[in-house]
Amino acid sequence: MTISLAIEGSGFTSKTRDEVRYFEHALFVIDEHGVIQSVLEPGDECYQSEKAQAQANGTYQSIADGSYLLPGFIDLHVHAPQWAQDGTGLDEPLEVWLGKYTFPTESKFADESFAHTVYEDLVTRMLSTGTTTASYYATVHRNGSLVLAQGAERLGQRALVGKVVMDDPEANPEYYRDASAQAAIEETERFINEVAKLNEHSVQGVYPVITPRFIPSCTDEALRGLGELAERYKTYAYIQTHCSESDWEHGYAYERYGRSDTHMLREFGLFTDRSILAHSVYPSEEDMRVFAETGAIAVHCPLSNAFFAGAVAPIRRYLAAGMHVALGSDISGGYNPDLYGAIRQAMISSRMLETGVNRDLAAQERGVEGSALTLSNAFYLATAGGGESLGLPIGRLEAGYAWDAQVVDTRHPGARLPIFEPNEPASDIFQKIMNLAVPENVRTVWVQGRKVVNKENGAR
The missing domain is CATH 3.20.20.140 (Metal-dependent hydrolases)
Structure with missing residues (x-):
């Protein structure tokens, strides 16, 4: 297996029909076929080593603060x-x-x-x-x-x-x-x-x-x-x-x-x-x-x-x-x-x-x-x-699913969402994204691991 991307970021994905899971600074390890091989949390044993290896081989990307990953x-x-x-x-x-x-x-x-x-x-x-x-x-x-x-x-x-x-x-x-x-x-x-x-x-x-x-x-x-x-x-x-x-x-x-x-x-x-x-x-x-x-x-x-x-x-x-x-x-x-x-x-x-x-x-x-x-x-x-x-492995940011993802920048000039508190609850941020985001907030989009939209300042 060849790793083509390792993306660190916070965001949201459906856990069940009624519940959305928030992940913070998770590391998504994506193979050459555009499939998520693993999702590592900061406390996981191999998180730092996987991150260091990705940084060394040039596959690491970090989503900017104030931006959030969602499934496509x-x-x-x-x-x-x-x-x-x-x-x-x-x-x-x-x-x-x-x-x-x-x-x-x-x-x-x-x-x-x-x-x-x-x-x-x-x-x-x-x-x-x-x-x-x-x-x-x-x-x-x-x-x-x-x-x-x-x-x-x-x-x-x-x-x-x-x-x-x-x-x-x-x-x-x-x-x-x-x-x-x-x-x-x-x-x-x-x-x-x-x-x-x-x-x-x-x-x-x-x-x-x-x-x-x-x-x-x-x-x-x-x-x-x-x-x-x-x-x-x-x-x-x-x-x-x-x-x-x-x-x-x-x-x-x-x-x-x-x-x-x-x-x-x-x-x-x-x-x-x-x-x-x-x-x-x-x-x-x-x-x-x-x-x-x-x-x-x-x-x-x-x-x-x-x-x-x-x-x-x-x-x-x-x-x-x-x-x-x-x-x-x-x-x-x-x-x-x-x-x-x-x-x-x-x-x-x-x-x-x-x-x-x-x-x-x-x-x-x-x-x-x-x-x-x-x-x-x-x-x-x-x-x-x-x-x-x-019947396709899409729609979730989880291991085994295609890396179909979007980055929503809540601080984008001209389309800033009303998030002012440094520790605003993740559930409130999710609701504000769903209710208030406009096309300008969507900065980067991947489909099957391929970056198909790359607006300025969406990711670094």
């Missing part, structure tokens, strides 16, 4: 082409927003040069705010989708990338859809193999994702064929789609099949332990059991849900039911590419669910008791929860 964030729902329309159209209903803004924007990604410009900017932006892993929807264009996978691989972000399938001529505009179900299936399979080949040379990992946009945009033939691909490539391809996002989408499945979209996705072979189900706001008790039994991931997108879902997903209830839950920004239904924003909105939305919003009801009738998330819960969803859901 994991964003499991991003519409990458929608970065080009981000911040627009959020006052429209979902079905109107898609036709008026989204499909016209996504159709432009037939132009690979345009795709390169937008995707490069988005991946760079997300890395700069601490998102080290992202699950991306691209567009129906296979070549443009490959541009996204190649860009993420080159820039150093761990990425799950899907060529979108939307083949139903009755549901999708003529200018933006797959030519047929068969063409969609064939292009998806070709894309899977192209990304798998790209991944052979990737340090951090770039994974193909089978991506039916959602049931309303796909024919049964396409859904069935994609399910067959999911079985054929189950060792390395993931699956992603939207599930019960809004009253409209949730009701659509019942109108078409007489069953929920959870049930139908499972029937088509698209609901497995590698399925990433965005939103999942309205699953029934039976649907929740399907999530728990299969190990499928419910991706909570609290900001976009505030615009389009019509309800708040009961995340604590999902976790109590044994469901995997992760966090997503849902660009551009959620306009903020910074996952700190999703962490905060998850807290806000859950608090509103608990207390209720209709002031004309009595307080005891207004909300849903036991719904509120803590900052520790939301931080877990954005880090360890995402890694566990994907």
